[in-house]
Amino acid sequence: MDWFGAESYWVSSVVFQRGLALIYLVAFLGAALQFRALIGSRGLTPVPRYLERVSFRSSPSLFHLHYSDRFFAVVAWTGAAVSAALLLGLGDGLPLWAHMVVWALLWALYLSIVNVGQVWYGFGWETLLCEVGFLAIFLGPAMMEPPLLILLALRWLLFRVEFGAGLIKIRGDPCWRDLTCLYYHHETQPMPNPLSWYSHHLPKPLHRVEVAANHVTQLVLPVLLFLPQPVAGIAAIVMIVTQLWLVASGNFSWLNVLTIVIASSAISDGLWTALLPVTPPAELEQAPLWFRVVVLLVAAVVVVLSYGPVTNMVSRRQVMNRSFDPLRLVNTYGAFGSITRRRDEIVLEGTGDAAPGADTEWFEYEFKGKPGDVTRRPPQVAPYHLRLDWLMWFAALSPSMAGPWFRPLVAKLLEGDRDTLKLLRHNPFPEQPPTHVRARLYRYRFTTPGERRETGAWWHRELIGEFLPPVSLGG
Known part of the structure; x- marks a missing residue:
């Protein structure tokens, strides 16, 4: 030949x-x-x-x-x-x-x-x-x-x-x-x-x-x-x-x-x-x-x-x-040399309260691809690449992986930045930006078939703790 x-x-x-x-x-x-x-x-x-x-x-x-x-x-x-x-x-x-x-x-x-x-x-x-x-x-x-x-x-x-x-x-x-x-x-x-x-x-x-x-x-x-x-x-x-x-x-x-x-x-x-x-x-x-x-x-x-x-x-x-x-x-090239045994997710929340307290109601931001709402079936995204969603997964593995972008992300949410909000599936503050935003870390797992039949949820989650305490633009 x-x-x-x-x-x-x-x-x-x-x-x-x-x-x-x-x-x-x-x-x-x-x-x-x-x-x-x-x-x-x-x-x-x-x-x-x-x-x-x-x-x-x-x-x-x-x-x-x-x-x-x-x-x-x-x-x-x-x-x-x-x-x-x-x-x-x-x-x-x-x-x-x-x-x-x-x-x-x-x-x-x-x-x-x-x-x-x-x-x-x-x-x-x-x-x-x-x-x-x-x-x-x-x-x-x-x-x-x-x-x-x-x-x-x-x-x-x-x-x-x-x-x-x-x-x-x-x-x-x-x-x-x-x-x-x-x-x-x-x-x-x-x-x-x-x-x-x-x-x-x-x-x-x-x-x-x-x-x-x-x-x-x-x-x-x-x-x-x-x-x-x-x-x-x-x-x-x-x-x-x-x-x-x-x-x-x-x-x-x-x-x-x-x-x-x-x-x-x-x-x-x-x-x-x-x-x-x-x-x-x-x-x-x-x-x-x-x-x-x-x-x-x-x-x-x-x-x-x-x-x-x-x-x-x-x-x-x-x-x-x-x-x-x-x-x-x-x-x-190469991928997944190590496999994580547990799934942690960062959930971003905002509130309009001027001074958040024990009775404050917080509202979640929903991402387009990554898990959030436990009742939402995981979507098909590929071959499209949701870059922010992927980086949020890495940030949940270790705060060091949040690098230089996580706090600016929170600031953009506090500003109500339109370009940033376009990357999200749901903005709970359509009229005006929140006064405070926080990030909480949850442990997620798939529901069992029995749990799925009973609740209709795809995920079960438990709160681990705070990833970022409530912050405001002034703070």
Whole structure:
């Protein structure tokens, strides 16, 4: 097979590009709709303040050249528009150079956002999207043979995503080794979805089978990606099925969907045509010489930059979700090396009383995704990413994880800040802001089937204590 052309992966190339365009669209929409409250000029951790502390070299971004909320909105909405056009197939007929420019534009725009996003963009799927987006620049338009070297680079990325996650688990929490982690995980994961309650109540032997299957998927199947077809494609299909189970049982932003998109690139046209009613073109355009040279250079860059991730994977002190270069070209991944056994939630409350006392009535703020009202069924959010909800989960694990953003959040509620309130599902003070806000820590658990039938509640909660005492703007 030609190392620069892979005619037998035409369907994979089209499916991959459509899927990636969809994820880019979701990511840019999320940035456009949430940035003002989180990182805007008047946000919880403003970009201008961040840019004063970091250099372009350490955090490359267009916003080093200029920042305003209007300019950020232009960047985010431009990315969303270009992503939508590619999702509709409007880029298929572009010449090779123009096709590369369009995908490079998406990569540069999103990298610029991630590199100023601070703690709100510190998730593994953000870096993963940047790395996948960079490789997509060199895959070529629909009517050209996809370069096999880029497809192999995508398999290498899928290997690191799965194998890195498998290693961090098997080295980490003992419950991964005794197969009991899923006794807890469905209940304590950052943001349960509508099926998480049911997943939690599956029989414990089935939970043990889930964990064992996860180890096989993450520690054995990734090696098969580099074997000839159909073995590589079958391994990728099994990974896709596993990721679909994760999609069905939890809200992990676009991590699982993006992993599925990457895995689709390893499925040959022979397998695709056996699964779907598709017919690859009889003949595809050959890549020009200059493009072949570019692909070789990209492959060389991936090999050289893989030193850091490989060293990290073989290290006993393996870390997860880390970038080794400021452009986030080749990274290391992993998740849930440790599993929490209990679920604590921060509940924010406000009151209009001038001087809160024992008889004061407090009203709860409700978030869009994270648990609050015990009678509310956990919603389906993914692949959309509710950044504030996720950070609230981390803050409940430890007050140190509330970092620089929690008290500004409380101040915004006291001010009745419109942009901040848009991030919430329910504002109990629609007419005027509260005089005081407090935060309380509750222990949450899923109700049992009997409790569910009796009360209709999905959660049971008990007060642990105060997370933040009542505060006012004057205080």
